[in-house]
Amino acid sequence: MSQQSIDLRGVSKSFGATRVLEDIDLSVKEGEFLSLVGMSGCGKSTLLRIIAGLEAPDRGSVFIGAADVTARDPSDRNLAMVFQSYALYPHMSVRQNIATPLRMRILTLPARLPLLGRLLAPTAVLAQIDTDVSKAAETLQITHLLDRKPGQLSGGQRQRVALARALVRQPAAFLMDEPLSNLDAKLRAHMRDELAALHRRLGATFIYVTHDQTEAMTMSDRIALMIDGRIEQLGTPDDLYQRPATLAVARFIGSPTINLLPAEADGEGRVTIAGQSTSILARPGPLTVGIRPEDLETGDEGLAAEVLRVETHGPDRFLTCALPTDRSTVTLRQGASARPARGDMLKLRIPPERAHLFGSDGQRVPARITGRVAA
Amino acid sequence: MTDAALTPAAPARGAIALPRGLIFVAPAVLLMLAIYILPIVVLTGFSITDYRLGALRWEFVGLQNFRAAFQDPVFVRALANTALYAVLVIPTGVFLALGIALLVQGRRHSRALWETAYFLPVTATLVAMATVWQFLLHPTLGPVNAAITWAGFDPVSFLGNPALLIPTLALIGIWQVLGFNMVLFLAGLTAIPNDLLDAARMDGARSPIDRFLTVTWPMLGPTTMFVIVTTSISAFKVFETVAVLTKGRSGSETLLYALYLEGFEYSNTGYAAALTLIFLAIVLVLSIGQTLRMDRRVHY
Incomplete structure (x- = not known):
C-alpha cells in the first residue's frame, strides 16, 4: 500500500x-x-x-x-x-x-x-x-x-x-x-x-x-x-x-515577482501607498504593500508611472514601469490586446482588495477596506 | 563563403595537411621507434645468433636459443618461481589494497596519515628497502624473529630456508605494490557518486556488504582492471629483491634475474635476448588477455 x-x-x-x-x-x-x-x-x-x-x-x-x-x-x-x-x-x-x-x-x-x-x-x-x-x-x-x-x-x-x-x-x-x-x-x-x-x-x-x-x-x-x-x-x-503569510513567501511565489511598494498607516489606520491615499485600513506604522503584476490596474487616476520596457509573451505583455516618486520599478501584466509603448505615461491603480500588507517584521498584516473587511 | 569557393581550395589544403600532419606526428613516431621498436628488432636479431658480448664473430643459430631455454633447468625454474611469485603477489596485492582503501576511505581525520603510511614504500628505493627487510627478517638480529620467538615459536629462517625464499620475496613485493594500488582504489572510490550508494540503501541494501556488491564493486571495475594489469606486470618484473636478498641462490631465480645473469654476468647476449623475448611474449599475452577479457565487462 x-x-x-x-x-x-x-x-x-x-x-x-x-x-x-x-x-x-x-x-x-x-x-x-x-x-x-x-x-x-x-x-x-x-x-x-x-x-x-x-x-x-x-x-x-x-x-x-x-x-x-x-x-x-x-x-x-x-x-x-x-x-x-x-x-x-x-x-x-x-x-x-x-x-x-x-x-x-x-x-x-x-x-x-x-x-x-x-x-x-x-x-x-x-x-x-x-x-x-x-x-x-x-x-x-x-x-x-x-x-x-x-x-x-x-x-x-x-x-x-x-x-x-x-x-x-x-x-x-x-x-x-x-x-x-x-x-x-x-x-x-x-x-x-x-x-x-x-x-x-x-x-x-x-x-x-x-x-x-x-x-x-x-x-x-x-x-x-x-x-x-x-x-x-x-x-x-x-x-x-x-494569501502569502510573509513578505518572503510573497517574494518567492509568483513570476514575475510581486511588486513591493512602501506604505504607511497613519494614527487612524488609513493606509497611504507611495504617497497615494487609499481606502485600506490597517494597524498604524510603516508597511510594505505587495501587489501582483496582474492585479495592477491602469486608469485615469492613480500612481503616475512611465513605461520602461515591454516584454511580449504571446498571451500577455509584461510592462516594466518606473515610479517617478522614488525611482523604483513595478511590473504590470496586461493582455495582448493592450498596446502600450516605451515612454508612455500610465496611471496605476491598486485595487484595495488585491493588496497584501506586511509589517516591518515581514509578517502579513490584516487589513480592512473602509466599509468592509478585506483580505 | 559559398561551396563553390571552397571546392577548389580543398585539394590544396589536403596537400598541405599531409606533410604538416607528418611533422606533427614525427616526434612521437621517432621516439617510439628509437625507444621501443628498434630495440625489439635488434633484440630479435640477437636472439637468433650465438653472439656473446664483446665477441668479434657470431653465427646464425635459428631457434636454437629458444629450444635451449626450455631445456635449461635454471630458466624453467625461474619460470616456475616467477609464476609462484605472481600467484602470491597479484591477488593479495590487489584485494588487500582494495580492503585497505575501503578502510582508509572511511577515516575522516586520519585519512591523510594512513594514505601516506601505505604510500611510503612506493616512494622508497626498493634496493635500499630490501636491505632493511634483510635486517627485519634476520634469524637472530631481526625484530620479526624476535616477535616470533617471544610468542613461543621457533625462529624462522625466511631468507635461508629454500622453500620460504619465494614467499618471502612475494611478501616484500606485496608490501611494495600495496600503497600504489591503494591510492588507485581510493581514486576509484572517490569517483563513485554518493547518490548511487544512497539509492542502494533506499532499495534495501541494508548491510555494507550488500552496498559493496551492488554499487562499489561493479563501479570499481575499470580501476580493478587497471590495478590487476599493472600489478601483474610488476610481479613478472621482480628483480631488485632477488638481486639484493638471494642473488638467485638455493634455486630462487626469477625470470628477470635469470636473464640478467645470462646477459650481463655470463655475457651470453644471444641467449639472453631469446629469454627476453620469451619474457616479453608472456607479459604481452597476459596483459592483452586480461584487458580484452575484462574490458568488455567493466565499461558501461
Whole structure:
C-alpha cells in the first residue's frame, strides 16, 4: 500500500556550526502530493534525506503512519526515492535496475549472487519479480527499453526508469529530490503532467523537493515553502499565491515577482501607498504593500508611472514601469490586446482588495477596506 | 563563403595537411621507434645468433636459443618461481589494497596519515628497502624473529630456508605494490557518486556488504582492471629483491634475474635476448588477455 502519512516532529539538524533545519513540524497526509520548495541551501533536500533515513536528525522524530522510524535504517522505512541524478546502477540493465529493490527485499544475500543465486532462488519468487518488473515498466511505458543499459538511454528515459524502480515495490511514500531539473524545458513540462497523473493513479503519498515554483504550484496538493531551515508557510498553492503569510513567501511565489511598494498607516489606520491615499485600513506604522503584476490596474487616476520596457509573451505583455516618486520599478501584466509603448505615461491603480500588507517584521498584516473587511 | 569557393581550395589544403600532419606526428613516431621498436628488432636479431658480448664473430643459430631455454633447468625454474611469485603477489596485492582503501576511505581525520603510511614504500628505493627487510627478517638480529620467538615459536629462517625464499620475496613485493594500488582504489572510490550508494540503501541494501556488491564493486571495475594489469606486470618484473636478498641462490631465480645473469654476468647476449623475448611474449599475452577479457565487462 502506497498510502501512509508522514509526520515530522521538532526536527532539527546542523552540519558543524551551520544550522540547516530548525524545529520542523510537518504532517503529510495519506496520498497527498506535498512539495518542499525553497532556494538552494534552504534545507529542503536535507529534510527529504532525513525522512528517507539517509541523514539522522539532531533532534526530533520522523513518523511513518503511526510508527516512529527515526532510528530505522533507510532500507526498513519502505520509502522509495527518485534522485536528481536518477542514480541508476550503470552496470545493470534497465530490467535489473527495476528489479533491484525487489531482489534486495525478497531474496537472501546468497540467492542474489550471480551464479550461485540461480540455483538458490526459488523459481516462483523470480517469476513474481519478473511480473512486477514488467508491470512497472508498462506503467511508465519503458517495456521496450528493459534490456538496455542506462548509458544507452536519454535523460527522459532514465527518469522513467528511476520512477519505475521507485514504484515497483509499492512503498509507503515516494520521495523525489528535484527529479525534473536535469531535463530540458519541454520534457520537464511533459513529465510534470505525467508525474501528476502517476500520483492520481497510484493515490500514493508524494513528497517532492524542488526549487522551481512552477513545478510546485502545478502538481502539489500542498506546498511547504522553506526559508533558512524553517517552514515559512504551509498551504495549498492558492493559499501561498493569494494569501502569502510573509513578505518572503510573497517574494518567492509568483513570476514575475510581486511588486513591493512602501506604505504607511497613519494614527487612524488609513493606509497611504507611495504617497497615494487609499481606502485600506490597517494597524498604524510603516508597511510594505505587495501587489501582483496582474492585479495592477491602469486608469485615469492613480500612481503616475512611465513605461520602461515591454516584454511580449504571446498571451500577455509584461510592462516594466518606473515610479517617478522614488525611482523604483513595478511590473504590470496586461493582455495582448493592450498596446502600450516605451515612454508612455500610465496611471496605476491598486485595487484595495488585491493588496497584501506586511509589517516591518515581514509578517502579513490584516487589513480592512473602509466599509468592509478585506483580505 | 559559398561551396563553390571552397571546392577548389580543398585539394590544396589536403596537400598541405599531409606533410604538416607528418611533422606533427614525427616526434612521437621517432621516439617510439628509437625507444621501443628498434630495440625489439635488434633484440630479435640477437636472439637468433650465438653472439656473446664483446665477441668479434657470431653465427646464425635459428631457434636454437629458444629450444635451449626450455631445456635449461635454471630458466624453467625461474619460470616456475616467477609464476609462484605472481600467484602470491597479484591477488593479495590487489584485494588487500582494495580492503585497505575501503578502510582508509572511511577515516575522516586520519585519512591523510594512513594514505601516506601505505604510500611510503612506493616512494622508497626498493634496493635500499630490501636491505632493511634483510635486517627485519634476520634469524637472530631481526625484530620479526624476535616477535616470533617471544610468542613461543621457533625462529624462522625466511631468507635461508629454500622453500620460504619465494614467499618471502612475494611478501616484500606485496608490501611494495600495496600503497600504489591503494591510492588507485581510493581514486576509484572517490569517483563513485554518493547518490548511487544512497539509492542502494533506499532499495534495501541494508548491510555494507550488500552496498559493496551492488554499487562499489561493479563501479570499481575499470580501476580493478587497471590495478590487476599493472600489478601483474610488476610481479613478472621482480628483480631488485632477488638481486639484493638471494642473488638467485638455493634455486630462487626469477625470470628477470635469470636473464640478467645470462646477459650481463655470463655475457651470453644471444641467449639472453631469446629469454627476453620469451619474457616479453608472456607479459604481452597476459596483459592483452586480461584487458580484452575484462574490458568488455567493466565499461558501461
